[in-house]
Amino acid sequence: MKPADYFYLLLAPVLLSAGQVLFKKTADAAVTHSLSRFLGSLLASPHFWTALFIYGAATLLWVFDRFTQIDLHPDRVGNIAMAPRSRI
Numbered sequence: 001m002k003p004a005d006y007f008y009l010l011l012a013p014v015l016l017s018a019g020q021v022l023f024k025k026t027a028d029a030a031v032t033h034s035l036s037r038f039l040g041s042l043l044a045s046p047h048f049w050t051a052l053f054i055y056g057a058a059t060l061l062w063v064f065d066r067f068t069q070i071d072l073h074p075d076r077v078g079n080i081a082m083a084p085r086s087r088i
Helices: 003-029 035-043 046-070 074-082
Strands: none
Touching: 003 046
């Protein structure tokens, strides 16, 4: 594996974890008296929008990293999607 592969291997879980922490902060700060107030506090939260961006970026990174492995071996799509990152 190349050094960049190790970097991406560690980056996606770290970003997903950071997104989870921000989602937790959003949930802790959300007003839960009514649905409309809850949604209003959710949409006004910068933690929520940052978490969405980070989580989305990490997901795209993970997906596109997986698709780069499919280029040479399209018959291994199932293995790549279900197995941990490996160069079989």
